[in-house]
Structure formats: structure tokens, C-alpha cells
Amino acid sequence: MKKDFNEFKEFIKNKNVAVVGIGVSNIPLINFLVKLGAKVTAFDKKTEEKLGAVGAEFKAIGVKLELGEDYLNNLTGFEIVFKTPSMRIDCDALVKVKEEGSYITSEMEEFVRYCKGKVYGVTGSDGKTTTTTIISKLLMAQGYKTWVGGNIGTPLFAQIEEIQENHRVVLELSSFQLMTMNSPIDIAVVTNLAPNHLDMHKDMEEYINSKKNVFLYQDKGNILVLNRDNEITFGFEKEAKCEVREFSSKRVLGNGAYYENGTLYLMGKEVCEKDNVVIKGIHNVENYLAAFIAVKDDVNIDTMKNVAETFVGVEHRCELVRELEGVKYYNDSIASSPTRTLAGLFAFEKKVILIAGGYDKNLPFEPLAYEGYPFIKQLILVGATKEKIKAAFNKLKEEKGIEIPTITVESLQEAVIIAKDIAKKDDIVTLSPACASFDMFENFAVRGNRFKQLVGDLKNDLK
Numbered sequence: 222m223k224k225d226f227n228e229f230k231e232f233i234k235n236k237n238v239a240v241v242g243i244g245v246s247n248i249p250l251i252n253f254l255v256k257l258g259a260k261v262t263a264f265d266k267k268t269e270e271k272l273g274a275v276g277a278e279f280k281a282i283g284v285k286l287e288l289g290e291d292y293l294n295n296l297t298g299f300e301i302v303f304k305t306p307s308m309r310i311d312c313d314a315l316v317k318v319k320e321e322g323s324y325i326t327s328e329m330e331e332f333v334r335y336c337k338g339k340v341y342g343v344t345g346s347d348g349k350t351t352t353t354t355i356i357s358k359l360l361m362a363q364g365y366k367t368w369v370g371g372n373i374g375t376p377l378f379a380q381i382e383e384i385q386e387n388h389r390v391v392l393e394l395s396s397f398q399l400m401t402m403n404s405p406i407d408i409a410v411v412t413n414l415a416p417n418h419l420d421m422h423k424d425m426e427e428y429i430n431s432k433k434n435v436f437l438y439q440d441k442g443n444i445l446v447l448n449r450d451n452e453i454t455f456g457f458e459k460e461a462k463c464e465v466r467e468f469s470s471k472r473v474l475g476n477g478a479y480y481e482n483g484t485l486y487l488m489g490k491e492v493c494e495k496d497n498v499v500i501k502g503i504h505n506v507e508n509y510l511a512a513f514i515a516v517k518d519d520v521n522i523d524t525m526k527n528v529a530e531t532f533v534g535v536e537h538r539c540e541l542v543r544e545l546e547g548v549k550y551y552n553d554s555i556a557s558s559p560t561r562t563l564a565g566l567f568a569f570e571k572k573v574i575l576i577a578g579g580y581d582k583n584l585p586f587e588p589l590a591y592e593g594y595p596f597i598k599q600l601i602l603v604g605a606t607k608e609k610i611k612a613a614f615n616k617l618k619e620e621k622g623i624e625i626p627t628i629t630v631e632s633l634q635e636a637v638i639i640a641k642d643i644a645k646k647d648d649i650v651t652l653s654p655a656c657a658s659f660d661m662f663e664n665f666a667v668r669g670n671r672f673k674q675l676v677g678d679l680k681n682d683l684k
Contacts, residue, residue, distance in 0.1 A: 372395050
């Protein structure tokens with residue numbers, strides 16, 4: 222039973238509230254809390270100069286600002302604290318304020334707690350964004366008013382009063398957003414799990430446990446969708462208290478969604494042919510299977526078939542940027558882990574020129590080398606992890622005698638120029654970093670857009 226949002230409005234009114242982080246999701250949150258009558262102090266590491274107009278606008282509506290390197294020193298004396306998703310609940314500042322009696326929460330936790338609409342929550346290590354987007358496309362095509370949020374779309378908590386019971390909400394949920402989630406999600410989807418974000422989590426166990434919160438608070442009226450082929454996610458079934466649905470690209474599931482002999486099936490009924498799915502690769506087949514089994518109560522098979530055969534994919538995910546001199550350039554900047562890069566490589570079904578490297582999330586790169594080498598013609602490495610990735614491929618050479626030509630460069634621009642020089646007609650060049658972007662770019666989208674700009678600027682030498 223969803224909570225009545227009027228309870229929250231009464232709860233928040235006149236309360237002394239701290240919001241930690243003045244970012245994309247918290248800016249509308251701060252405005253909304255002020256509108257609801259809260260006394261808000263906003264905290265951020267940025268200076269007032271860096272905040273610019275945002276800071277000035279907040280001050281104009283009575284928001285106090287705590288800024289700069291020591292911004293958390295004054296996080297004390299608040300009745301309610303909204304944390305930014307990447308802030309660990311066991312950090313000193315939050316431990317201290319919790320001991321004072323503060324209620325600690327986040328924009329996403331409160332949204333799930335009070336949202337009237339049917340909520341689909343999608344998590345996993347790879348495929349979250351595409352699966353979230355596919356589910357939203359399926360629901361929209363079926364005629365539902367559909368809201369998309371979490372890691373993608375727009376922050377939804379400030380719009381919660383517009384969302385009705387007959388609406389559908391699709392959320393992409395990260396391990397950070399789930400670490401403190403304690404409300405039931407109507408339909409939870411776990412695409413897969415593999416090592417990721419080990420720069421932020423203490424270990425793999427903590428990472429897995431955070432993901433489990435997507436279903437641990439469900440009850441018999443809810444649904445959990447699991448990847449039958451992933452050993453970790455399949456193990457979640459025994460902990461679920463609700464209906465469990467499965468999908469598989471490797472085995473027939475009479476009561477699930479599965480792939481067999483070139484065809485995608487739902488509960489034994491044919492949905493579409495793999496060759497007719499616009500976005501290629503077996504990982505996208507799996508994304509569709511997860512979406513089909515998740516929405517089967519809301520969406521009919523004809524709609525599923527139509528979406529699969531028309532949806533062209535999400536920006537920065539194996540996105541064809543340009544064909545120049547017979548060479549195709551792809552932007553797969555979303556690939557911020559080795560497993561996601563591998564999925565992109567497998568989709569091409571031929572050897573490619575791979576541009577990889579970036580911010581170090583403390584992930585091993587041996588899987589990229591040992592599983593990816595048959596699909597790599599040339600490796601171009603950039604960013605903070607370039608030597609670490611190179612070491613994994615050197616290990617492959619030492620142990621297996623398999624050598625992949627490798628070049629290290631200092632910038633993405635240099636990587637694109639070298640890729641063009643190396644590439645021959647019918648080659649594929651893909652930016653699929655296997656790493657986050659934070660060493661050189663604000664986020665994966667900024668990195669992807671820079672790559673697209675650089676590729677767009679390449680000159681046709683054949684003219």
C-alpha cells in the first residue's frame with residue numbers, strides 16, 4: 222500500500238532540512254522542499270562562484286548555502302537530511318548527524334515511498350539504461366502515461382503530485398541509490414551482476430547487497446525479474462518474497478522470456494525475429510527479454526514486436542556516429558565497465574579498432590583481454606587506466622602468446638586521429654572505454670559528445 226503524499230507534506234513543513242549536493246537531481250528537490258514550507262540549507266563542495274546563477278536563485282528564495290571544501294563541517298542540528306546518491310551512509314558527517322537524531326533519506330527513497338503510479342525499478346551492472354528505456358517505450362506505445370527517472374530522464378520527486386495511479390513510472394536505479402532503499406518496488410528488474418563501482422563500494426559483497434534492496438522489501442503482490450543466466454542474479458530467487466519471473470538467452474523457459482534459434486519468445490509465444498530487432502547484439506536481446514517479461518501484464522505482444530523492430534537505441538550506446546571512407550565510427554561511451562565493453566564488442570561480430578580507458582573504478586581488466594581479444598584488431602588506450610589495461614593485455618601475451626597491437630595516447634582527440642590513420646575500408650572504430658569518464662570528462666555523455674564532435678570533424682581524404 223503506497224503512502225499518502227499528504228503525510229510527507231505535513232511531515233516536511235517547517236522542518237529544518239539539509240540537502241547535501243547541489244546537482245541535477247537535488248536542484249528541483251531543493252525548490253520543491255521550499256515550496257512545501259521546509260527551511261532548507263543546501264551543501265556542496267562547489268564555491269558560490271562555481272554555482273553561479275543556481276546559488277543566487279536559491280538565496281533569493283531563502284535557501285542557506287554551505288559551500289567549499291569544508292562544506293560538511295556544519296552538517297549538524299538538522300531534523301531531516303537528504304543525501305546525494307553517491308554519499309556513503311557510513312561517512313563521518315552522516316554518522317554524526319544520525320547520532321543527533323536526524324532522519325536521513327534521499328530524493329529517490331521518498332519518491333518510491335510516496336509515488337501513486339506503478340513503479341518499474343531496473344538495476345544491474347550492464348544494460349540498465351537500455352532496458353529502462355525499452356520498458357518505457359513499450360509502456361508508452363501501449364498508451365500509458367509514462368514517467369522515466371532515476372539515473373536517467375528527469376528528477377521525479379518534484380513532480381510526484383502529477384503522477385496518478387494509472388500512470389507508469391520506470392526508474393533506472395544505481396547501487397548508490399539502492400544502498401539505503403527500504404520501500405517496496407512494484408516490479409523490480411535485475412539485468413545482471415558483475416564487478417562494478419568497486420572504487421565506491423568496500424567490496425563485491427557490499428555492491429551485491431546494495432542491489433538486493435531493489436527486491437528485499439517487496440511482498441507477495443510485487444514482481445521480481447531475474448536473469449536466469451547470471452549466477453549471482455539467479456541466486457536472488459531464494460530470497461524473494463514475491464512472484465519471480467526469469468529471462469534467458471541460453472535456455473528455453475516455458476514460463477519466462479527466452480531466445481531460441483533466432484527468435485525471441487514470451488511464455489512460449491513468438492514475439493519477433495532477432496534479425497528484425499533494430500539494436501544489435503545478444504546483450505540487447507537479453508535487454509528486450511527482461512523488458513518483455515517485466516511488462517507482460519501491461520503490454521501486448523503486437524506492441525512488443527513493433528517496438529523491437531522500430532526502436533533505434535539510446536544515445537551513447539553502440540551509437541553509429543558516422544561512416545567515412547568506408548569506416549564506421551561508433552559511440553559506446555556508456556560502456557563504463559569491462560563487461561559492458563565486451564557486450565558491445567560481441568555485438569559487432571567482427572574485429573574492431575577499440576578506443577578504451579578512463580577513470581579507475583578498481584575493476585580487473587583481464588576479462589576484457591581474455592574474452593575480448595578475438596574481437597579486437599587494434600587497441601588504442603587513453604586516460605588514467607591506460608597502463609592498467611595494457612598490463613592485462615601484456616599478461617594475455619605472456620600466458621597465451623596472443624598479442625593485440627596496442628597504442629597509448631594522451632587525449633581522446635589523438636585517439637580518434639590515430640584510429641582514422643589505422644582504419645581501412647569496412648573497419649569499425651568504437652569508443653567503448655570499459656571505464657568511467659571522471660578522469661577527463663564530467664560524465665559519459667560529455668565524453669560521448671566529444672567523441673562525436675571529433676569524428677564529425679574528420680576530413681574525407683578520398684575527396
